[in-house]
Amino acid sequence: MKIQPVIMSGGSGTRLWPMSRAARPKQFLKLFTDETLLQETALRLAPDADEAFLNPVVIAGGKHGRLIVEQLTALNIEPAEVILEPCQRNTAAVAAVAAAWVARHGEDSLVVLLPADHHIEDVDGFRNAIAKGAAAAEKGLIVTFGIKPTHPHTGYGYIETGEALFDSVYEVAAFKEKPDHDTAEQYLKDGGYYWNGGIFLFKASAMLEELSLHAPAIKEAAVGALNASVMSGPARRLDEAIFSGCPANSVDYAVMEKTEKAAIVAPVDVGWADIGSWSEVASREDAADVIVVDAENNIIRTDGPLIAAAGVEGLIIVATGDAVLVARRDNAQQVRAVVEELQRRGRIDLL
């Protein structure tokens, strides 16, 4: 059975300011390799990697159509379609659009729905996990993926597994919000809890049925917005009037917690990361535009100006052509306060 990758590129975070901007969120940045996170995501499920994979569909923020086409074309990957959201309506709406798009193209393929802004180190391992999930999805289950936790991370949601169903596939016992540190430690001690990877695998028809049962307003608005969509340059733009009326909810809440068809592949141990701050990004001190003198344990990144760091340690130093961030590695979340101050000052040129 063919697998249709649908890449969710709607994110617009500012946690990697000054590199991430409204016009260029983190999925468009090269954070780990010479490819951007979007490109990494597309290559992870490239058609030539496994003949099961179809050319990807990308569902993205309304202003990013051309950027997406550019970044995929640079990899010789032609998107099957780039679908632009006129507003953000969370992942359940995206899942509905994805399923409806596949149904509209006359197929009942499996859909793998995955965020554009994650890094996965072990791509083969990830494809193996997809293959395991596919066996369950073909039976009509809505499959999610449980990342093996490496430490008690408090920035991720967790999923508790229930009864075993097949090889590495379990029922979902519960979705857990981002825990405090003690709770996260307890999860790791207890076992059976996995990081919620935010990745889904399902038959298009199964997702549409479950949406009809548990989130009919979302399904109706998303399908309606797709049916009324129009081409705009290289991308298809969802109908704004209809899509803006779509309730905003996550796949987890709107579908997974309600359906009897939820399943989870676990453990998935593939070096997965959803980058929440600069403190999790690799330093690039070997770059031509970085000079380090007697400085250690810093995260230094530039996409233009030369950075010279002398005698300092434990810092995040990030420079773009128009802004510089200097923060502490152990308090990278302070970038939020910086972004809030920029908003207060009306510096939309830097946001």
Added chain:
Amino acid sequence: MKIQPVIMSGGSGTRLWPMSRAARPKQFLKLFTDETLLQETALRLAPDADEAFLNPVVIAGGKHGRLIVEQLTALNIEPAEVILEPCQRNTAAVAAVAAAWVARHGEDSLVVLLPADHHIEDVDGFRNAIAKGAAAAEKGLIVTFGIKPTHPHTGYGYIETGEALFDSVYEVAAFKEKPDHDTAEQYLKDGGYYWNGGIFLFKASAMLEELSLHAPAIKEAAVGALNASVMSGPARRLDEAIFSGCPANSVDYAVMEKTEKAAIVAPVDVGWADIGSWSEVASREDAADVIVVDAENNIIRTDGPLIAAAGVEGLIIVATGDAVLVARRDNAQQVRAVVEELQRRGRIDLL
């Protein structure tokens, strides 16, 4: 008697990299006020401040003629002449050119010869010191100025005073090189030692006579290079063949230590500073392009990009359009190592 200010703008330091560059040494930077150090220097002895002061002559590096004219014109100060050195030959040559230029214009004015890259807080106090020195200079003495030391600075030369001559004017007992810390402390304890301000006041004829006696080769080359000079755009260019043959020496060594006419005005207590590193420059955290979140005791300066500093302390953070320096306040001299690395990498674009 009229006083001819001659501003020595030949400096080319890199200690304030990345703002100071070969094309824009520190005298062309705004470090303390809304004026550059050159502009501060010109205003300090502006013609309208005291009718004794003539329009200034500026003796400068060969590539800075236009910049000097621009910066002075912006203050409505028209330089009497901008004289460009084809190569650096230290201050004795500059003093010789200054004296010869005045003699050539048919006057035997007093000349006040002062560096373009010093900051002086108390301008009225400085003019008072000049007035005291003028009484001695009119009698044919070569006058220097002893800055009252505020702490045992090891980055400045010192002058030991001898016998009193007039009000606040002494003979010079000795010039002292930059001392180590213990020696500097002893100077302060003993008293009678002053920072060498590198400022001179003399009758043009007196300087020419003392040069003839103690440094005839310098006088001959400097006067010859001025006589063979030609106008080049807005500035007068010293003859390169002649001037390059001029021995390089300081006024202190070539004249002051040898002449019997040396005198010193002391103490001069006017908030004088010769800025040796970023650690001595004021932070500009109230600038529109600086955001500080929970960060203290930093020196932050930008001439373009926004700088956001979060959670950090004791740092120097300086940004220009093409380079960023992050260093420790207590080790600002490490910028030298950065500049050396830039030279090794051949990054003349950043030097």
